[in-house]
Amino acid sequence: MKAVRFFGHKDVRVVNDMEKPSPKGEEVLLKIGGAGVCHSDLHIIDEGTVGGTVFTLGHENAGWIEEVGESVKGYKKGDAVLVYGPWGCGHCKPCQQSKENYCDHQSEMAYGGGLGLNGGMADYMLVPSARLLVPIFDLEPVVAAPLTDAALTPYSAIKRSLPKLMADEFVVVIGVGGLGHVALQILREISGATIIACDVTEEKLSFAKELGAAYTINSKDADAAEQIQKITGIKKAKVILDFVGATSTIELGTKVVSLDGDLTIVGLGGGHYQYSMNGLPFGVSMTNPYWGSRTELMEVVGLARQKKIHIEIEKYKLDEANEVYERMRQGKIKGRAVLVP
Numbered sequence: 001m002k003a004v005r006f007f008g009h010k011d012v013r014v015v016n017d018m019e020k021p022s023p024k025g026e027e028v029l030l031k032i033g034g035a036g037v038c039h040s041d042l043h044i045i046d047e048g049t050v051g052g053t054v055f056t057l058g059h060e061n062a063g064w065i066e067e068v069g070e071s072v073k074g075y076k077k078g079d080a081v082l083v084y085g086p087w088g089c090g091h092c093k094p095c096q097q098s099k100e101n102y103c104d105h106q107s108e109m110a111y112g113g114g115l116g117l118n119g120g121m122a123d124y125m126l127v128p129s130a131r132l133l134v135p136i137f138d139l140e141p142v143v144a145a146p147l148t149d150a151a152l153t154p155y156s157a158i159k160r161s162l163p164k165l166m167a168d169e170f171v172v173v174i175g176v177g178g179l180g181h182v183a184l185q186i187l188r189e190i191s192g193a194t195i196i197a198c199d200v201t202e203e204k205l206s207f208a209k210e211l212g213a214a215y216t217i218n219s220k221d222a223d224a225a226e227q228i229q230k231i232t233g234i235k236k237a238k239v240i241l242d243f244v245g246a247t248s249t250i251e252l253g254t255k256v257v258s259l260d261g262d263l264t265i266v267g268l269g270g271g272h273y274q275y276s277m278n279g280l281p282f283g284v285s286m287t288n289p290y291w292g293s294r295t296e297l298m299e300v301v302g303l304a305r306q307k308k309i310h311i312e313i314e315k316y317k318l319d320e321a322n323e324v325y326e327r328m329r330q331g332k333i334k335g336r337a338v339l340v341p
């Protein structure tokens with residue numbers, strides 16, 4: 001079968017000679033319908049954040065059950081499912097609570113399919129347990145695949161700040177890419193706060209307006225923080241969701257976050273922050289959330305089935321993987337790119 005394989009630093013190749021796996025025990029084999037292309041792949045490919053192993057990329061996966069191992073119950077061939085991405089041990093307390101993104105054993109395990117283990121940019125994917133599947137019912141796998149990360153990650157980040165996102169407050173979203181464009185829609189649907197969106201191109205900023213941003217600011221502007229404060233007034237923004245995570249965006253966040261606010265850094269842009277008592281208003285919680293839980297993914301599927309969120313997708317073939325990654329490096333993808341076998 002065909003697969004998009006990571007061989008090492010800046011070395012991604014499409015191969016045709018992978019063996020189609022066959023599931024045993026708890027395992028499930030999926031026929032892939034779509035695999036989302038996440039910016040985290042670029043951190044792996046360009047910065048070598050997962051070193052030493054060769055594996056199939058793709059950690060945003062959806063498809064149909066092809067075959068199940070002998071101990072799997074409750075699924076039959078043809079059922080449409082998502083693959084929950086952060087694979088935990090399945091036994092520790094966070095895993096029992098469905099929060100495998102915070103599995104106690106994360107430091108000693110590969111992070112999951114497409115992140116050290118074989119992922120879904122292939123004709124078929126082997127999932128280690130049916131526990132990691134979430135049914136999508138009438139949703140189409142190719143459109144639903146990015147729900148597993150581009151929607152789940154912002155959903156989980158927003159949910160933890162929800163009590164602060166009241167109608168008299170402001171929220172700033174930095175980066176209107178794969179995750180950010182869904183974050184805007186989730187905020188529009190589940191929170192009351194006024195949304196201010198930041199990106200670096202006019203295209204992304206007008207896209208943000210279509211998705212619920214009341215205001216847009218180009219974060220490359222030297223006075224971006226002042227522009228935001230003009231909108232919020234003295235109270236500043238209660239919640240900042242940074243989907244870039246560069247030093248410059250973290251600094252922007254510290255300048256516009258309010259007293260007792262949340263500064264949430266989701267982007268893995270390699271930024272630095274030096275704490276100083278006068279640099280941050282009192283009471284700010286600075287967090288770096290990772291992905292979301294299995295039950296939150298079920299809630300995200302509910303939002304999509306009710307048509308409250310919609311993933312804007314660009315479809316490509318597996319063979320085009322390297323071209324797609326290049327488009328992403330240049331910030332040219334609108335919404336999410338999805339590879340279709």
Ligand code: NAD
Binds near residue numbers: 180200266291331333
């Ligand atoms: P993406 O490439 O689809 O989007 C990034 C967006 O940020 C683009 O629209 C780009 O124009 C914009 N941008 C770049 N520099 C900017 C700046 N200085 N100010 C404002 N906007 C800027 O990326 P994505 O797939 O949405 O991922 C975003 C980040 O989140 C990546 O770093 C990714 O690795 C990370 N991520 C983290 C988690 C997690 O669990 N913490 C999960 C998934 C992705």
Ligand code: ZN
Binds near residue numbers: 038040041059149
């Ligand atoms: Zn991702």
